[in-house]
Amino acid sequence: xxxxxxxxxxxxxxxxxxxxxxxxxxxxxxxxxxxxxxxxxxxxxxxxxxxxxxxxxxxxxxxxxxxxxxxxxxxxxxxxxxxxxxxxxxxxxxxxxxxxxxxxxxxxxxxxxxxxxxxxxxxxxxxxxxxxxxxxxxxxxxxxxxxxxxxxxxxxxxxxxxxxxxxxxxxxxxxxxxxxxxxxxxxxxxxxxxxxxxxxxxxxxxxxxxxxxxxxxxxxxxxxxxxxxxxxxxxxxxxxxxxxxxxxxxxxxxxxxxxxxxxxxxxxxxxxxxxxxxxxxxxxxxxxxxxxxxxxxxxxxxxxxxxxxxxxxxxxxxxxxxxxxxxxxxxxxxxxxxxxxxxxxxxxxxxxxxxxxxxxxxxxxxxxxxxxxxxxxxxxxxxxxxxxxxxxxxxxxxxxxxxxxxxxxxxxxxxxxxxxxxxxxxxxxxxxxxxxxxxxxxxxxxxxxxxxxxxxxxxxxxxxxxxxxxxxxxxxxxxxxxxxxxxxxxxxxxxxxxxxxxxxxxxxxxxxxxxxxxxxxxxxxxxxxxxxxxxxxxxxxx
Amino acid sequence: xxxxxxxxxxxxxxxxxxxxxxxxxxxxxxxxxxxxxxxxxxxxxxxxxxxxxxxxxxxxxxxxxxxxxxxxxxxxxxxxxxxxxxxxxxxxxxxxxxxxxxxxxxxxxxxxxxxxxxxxxxxxxxxxxxxxxxxxxxxxxxxxxxxxxxxxxxxxxxxxxxxxxxxxxxxxxxxxxxxxxxxxxxxxxxxxxxxxxxxxxxxxxxxxxxxxxx
Numbered sequence: 168x169x170x171x172x173x174x175x176x177x178x179x180x181x182x183x184x185x186x187x188x189x190x191x192x193x194x195x196x197x198x199x200x201x202x203x204x205x206x207x208x209x210x211x212x213x214x215x216x217x218x219x220x221x222x223x224x225x226x227x228x229x230x231x232x233x234x235x236x237x238x239x240x241x242x243x244x245x246x247x248x249x250x251x252x253x254x255x256x257x258x259x260x261x262x263x264x265x266x267x268x269x270x271x272x273x274x275x276x277x278x279x280x281x282x283x284x285x286x287x288x289x290x291x292x293x294x295x296x297x298x299x300x301x302x303x304x305x306x307x308x309x310x311x312x313x314x315x316x317x318x319x320x321x322x323x324x325x326x327x328x329x330x331x332x333x334x335x336x337x338x339x340x341x342x343x344x345x346x347x348x349x350x351x352x353x354x355x356x357x358x359x360x361x362x363x364x365x366x367x368x369x370x371x372x373x374x375x376x377x378x379x380x381x382x383x384x385x386x387x388x389x390x391x392x393x394x395x396x397x398x399x400x401x402x403x404x405x406x407x408x409x410x411x412x413x414x415x416x417x418x419x420x421x422x423x424x425x426x427x428x429x430x431x432x433x434x435x436x437x438x439x440x441x442x443x444x445x446x447x448x449x450x451x452x453x454x455x456x457x458x459x460x461x462x463x464x465x466x467x468x469x470x471x472x473x474x475x476x477x478x479x480x481x482x483x484x485x486x487x488x489x490x491x492x493x494x495x496x497x498x499x500x501x502x503x504x505x506x507x508x509x510x511x512x513x514x515x516x517x518x519x520x521x522x523x524x525x526x527x528x529x530x531x532x533x534x535x536x537x538x539x540x541x542x543x544x545x546x547x548x549x550x551x552x553x554x555x556x557x558x559x560x561x562x563x564x565x566x567x568x569x570x571x572x573x574x575x576x577x578x579x580x581x582x583x584x585x586x587x588x589x590x591x592x593x594x595x596x597x598x599x600x601x602x603x604x605x606x607x608x609x610x611x612x613x614x615x616x617x618x619x620x621x622x623x624x625x626x627x628x629x630x631x632x633x634x635x636x637x638x639x640x641x642x643x644x645x646x647x648x649x650x651x652x653x654x655x656x657x658x659x660x661x662x663x664x665x666x667x668x669x670x671x672x673x674x675x676x677x678x679x680x681x682x683x684x685x686x687x688x689x690x691x692x693x694x695x696x697x698x699x700x701x702x703x704x705x706x707x708x709x
Numbered sequence: 710x711x712x713x714x715x716x717x718x719x720x721x722x723x724x725x726x727x728x729x730x731x732x733x734x735x736x737x738x739x740x741x742x743x744x745x746x747x748x749x750x751x752x753x754x755x756x757x758x759x760x761x762x763x764x765x766x767x768x769x770x771x772x773x774x775x776x777x778x779x780x781x782x783x784x785x786x787x788x789x790x791x792x793x794x795x796x797x798x799x800x801x802x803x804x805x806x807x808x809x810x811x812x813x814x815x816x817x818x819x820x821x822x823x824x825x826x827x828x829x830x831x832x833x834x835x836x837x838x839x840x841x842x843x844x845x846x847x848x849x850x851x852x853x854x855x856x857x858x859x860x861x862x863x864x865x866x867x868x869x870x871x872x873x874x875x876x877x878x879x880x881x882x883x884x885x886x887x888x889x890x891x892x893x894x895x896x897x898x899x900x901x902x903x904x905x906x907x908x909x910x911x912x913x914x915x916x917x918x919x920x921x922x923x
Contacts, residue, residue, distance in 0.1 A: 607786065612785055
C-alpha cells in the first residue's frame with residue numbers, strides 16, 4: 168500500500184490553491200474577460216471586421232509603435248544604469264552601501280503620479296518639459312531598482328572562483344566580465360529586462376501626468392477610449408494586444424528562469440579596490456541622479472508664487488482653490504492609508520497561501536503543471552492594464568451575484584491585485600530555500616505538517632514576509648490606474664486627488680499637488696526605510 | 710524485537726530502490742546499513758521514517774506503523790548535512806522537539822548540549838558553527854525528541870577524517886549510554902564497525918548479508 172499523500176491531504180492542497188485562484192478569477196479574469204468580450208463580441212459573435220478596423224487605424228498603430236519603442240528604449244537605458252549599481256551592491260563592502268541600497272529602492276515604491284509630478288517640477292521651464300525624453304527619464308527612474316536588485320541577488324550567489332580561474336587562464340577583467348560573468352548573469356538580466364519592459368509598457372500614472380494627450384501609450388489610450396470616447400471596441404482590442412504581449416513576455420521570463428539553476432548561496436562581498444573606482448563612481452552618480460527629481464519636488468512644494476513658504480502645505484487642509492475637491496488632501500491621505508492597509512491584508516493572505524503552495528515540489532506531473540499555471544496566473548495582474556481591471560470592475564461587479572459597486576471594498580481589492588505579484592516574488596525565493604529535507608527533519612522530530620508550516624516555513628520567511636507587507640503597502644498606496652475608476656469623490660485616495668489637482672487651472676492647485684506628493688512620497692520612503700532594516704535581498708527583485 | 714521490517718520495497722517509477730528487504734532490530738541494538746552509493750540504504754531508512762512511499766510491512770513492538778505519519782512514529786532522523794533550522798539559534802534547534810511536544814525545558818536543552826560537548830553554545834547562530842559542531846547540534850536535536858529509535862543517515866560523512874573518527878567513538882558512547890535503538894546508514898566499513906552492534910550489507914536494493922559486527 169502506498170501512502171504519503173492521503174485523500175485528505177490532497178484535498179487540503181487543492182482547497183488551499185482555490186483561495187488564490189478564486190481571487191484571481193473573480194477579481195481579475197472575470198472583469199478583464201468581460202470588458203474584452205464586450206469589445207470583441209458586441210453582438211454575441213466575434214467582430215472580426217471591427218477588430219481589423221481598429222488595428223488599421225493610423226492612431227492605433229502609432230500608439231502601439233510608440234508604446235513598444237518607448238518601453239524598449241527605457242528598458243535598455245535602465246539596464247545600462249542598473250548594472251553598475253547591481254555590481255556594487257552585490258560585490259563590494261563599503262560604508263554607505265546600505266544607503267545606496269535603500270536609495271535605489273525608493274523610486275520603485277513611489278506612486279507613479281508622484282514620479283510624474285516630480286519630473287514636471289524638475290523639468291519645468293526647460294526645453295525637456297513635455298517631451299518624450301521626460302517620460303523616458305521618469306520610466307528609467309522608476310525601474311533602476313528592478314535591475315539593480317534582481318541582478319544583485321543573482322550576482323551575490325555567483326562563485327567568484329570561476330572568474331578567478333578565467334583570470335589565471337589569461338583573460339583580462341573586461342574579457343572575463345563579457346565571456347563569463349555576463350553569461351552567468353544572463354537569466355537574471357533577462358528576467359529584470361522583461362519585468363522592466365512590462366512596467367514601462369503598462370505605465371499609466373507617469374505617462375498620463377507627463378505625456379498628457381500628446382504622447383499616448385496603449386495604457387493611456389485605453390483610458391482615453393473608455394472614459395472620454397466610450398469606444399469600448401477599440402479599448403478592448405488594445406487590451407487584448409497588450410495582454411498577448413504580456414503573456415508572451417511572462418512565458419519567456421519563466422522559461423529563462425527555469426533554465427537558470429537557482430542558487431541560494433551567497434558569497435562574501437569584498438572591500439573595494441582601486442580598479443573598482445569607475446564602477447563605484449557610476450553607481451554613485453546613478454544614486455545621486457535618482458535623488459534629483461525628488462529634491463526638485465520638495466523645492467517646488469516650498470514655493471508659493473515664486474516666494475519660499477509653507478503655503479502649499481497649509482492648503483492641504485483645504486479643498487483647493489474654487490473648491491476643486493470633495494475632500495481635503497489630508498482626508499484623502501487618511502482614505503489612502505485605510506484602503507492600503509486593507510489591500511495589504513488581502514494581498515498578504517492571498518500571497519502567503521500562494522507562495523506556500525508554489526514552494527512545494529509535488530511528485531506528480533499534474534501537480535507540477537498546476538503550480539506552474541498558478542504561478543503564471545498570479546503574475547498576470549502585473550502586466551495587464553490596470554485601467555482595464557478598474558473599468559472591468561465597474562461593469563462586472565455591479566450586478567448580482569456580486570453587487571459591490573456601491574461598496575468601498577473594490578478599491579482595496581484592486582490594489583491587492585496589483586500587490587500580490589510583488590508579495591509572491593519577494594517571498595518565493597526565501598520559501599524555496601527551505602528544502603524538503605528540512606521539513607522532513609522537523610517531521611521526524613514530531614512536528615505535524617501544520618506545525619512544520621508554521622514553525623519552519625513561516626519561521627524562516629518571517630522577515631521576508633514583513634518586508635513584503637511593507638512593499639505591498641506602498642504599492643497599494645500609490646496604485647492609480649484602477650483606483651481612479653473605483654474611488655468615489657467623497658472617498659478619494661491621495662494619488663487620485665493629486666491627479667485632479669494638476670488637471671485644474673490655477674497655480675495654487677498645482678502647488679498643492681506638489682505638497683501632497685511630498686507627503687505621499689514621505690510615507691512611502693518611511694515604509695521603505697523600515698523594509699530596508701529587515702535586510703531582505705529579495706525585496707523588489709524578480 | 711523492537712523493529713520488524715518485512716518485504717519492504719521502494720520504487721521510483723520504473724526503478725526499484727529497495728527490493729523486498731526483511732530485517733529486524735532488538736531494543737537497544739544499533740544496526741549499520743552498509744553499502745555503496747545508490748544501493749538504496751538511504752531510501753530504506755527514509756521508508757522506515759515514513760518519508761518515502763513503500764510496500765511491505767513495518768512493525769514497532771509488534772504493531773504496524775505503515776499508516777502512521779512520520780511525526781507520530783517517534784523515529785528521529787538525522788541527516789548527513791544536519792538540516793539545522795537557520796532561523797533558530799542552537800538552543801532553539803535542540804529544543805524544537807520539546808516545544809512541539811508543548812514543553813519548554815531549558816535545563817534539558819543545556820543537558821543535551823553538554824552531552825554532545827557544546828556546553829555554552831546555546832545562543833550561538835547555527836550558521837556560524839563548523840561542520841562537526843553542526844552535526845553535534847543535529848544529534849542533540851534528535852535526542853531531545855526522546856525518540857523510540859534514532860535513524861542516522863550518513864551522520865559523519867560530510868566531516869574530515871580525524872573528526873569523523875573522533876565523533877564515531879563519541880556517537881557510540883552516547884548511543885550505548887542511553888540504550889538507544891538506532892539504524893546507521895553509512896558507506897564507511899570502519900565507522901560501521903565502531904558504532905554498530907551488527908552490520909547489514911545492502912547492494913542494489915537487496916539485503917545481501919546480515920551478520921554480526923567484527
